[in-house]
Amino acid sequence: MNLAIQKQRIESFQREGFSFDVIDSGPLDGQPFVLLHGFPETNKSWQETAEILNQNGYRTFAVNQRGYSxxxxxxxxxxxxxxxxxxxxxxxxxxxxxxxxLVGHDWG
Known part of the structure; x- marks a missing residue:
């Protein structure tokens, strides 16, 4: 595991000049889940799922995908x-x- 990533939250990331919003929650050292929303949802659609995963020791990254950030x-x-x-x-x-x-639904 990369300790630098564990000690900080990721609120966004960049790719090809674009900035993508991320909701990073749960224990910093938890096994990571990347949660991809469908159409026409946003990363907030994963809130309840993320809470359950976080309570069970997992770290979650809910991304606002291209077109939503x-x-x-x-x-x-x-x-x-x-x-x-x-x-x-x-x-x-x-x-x-x-x-x-990696978890997604619909187009996620």
């Missing part, structure tokens, strides 16, 4: 391709520097 709203349709969305999530996972449980 105020700092990540490109105008071109091609900027919303599945491969691009995957790379956004990979950028967060690279920051976490651990294996994660």
């Amino acid at each position: 105020l700092g990540a709203q490109p105008q071109n349709r091609r900027d919303y391709r599945s491969s691009t969305l995957v790379e956004d999530v990979n950028a967060l996972i690279d920051m976490i520097q651990q294996q994660v449980y």
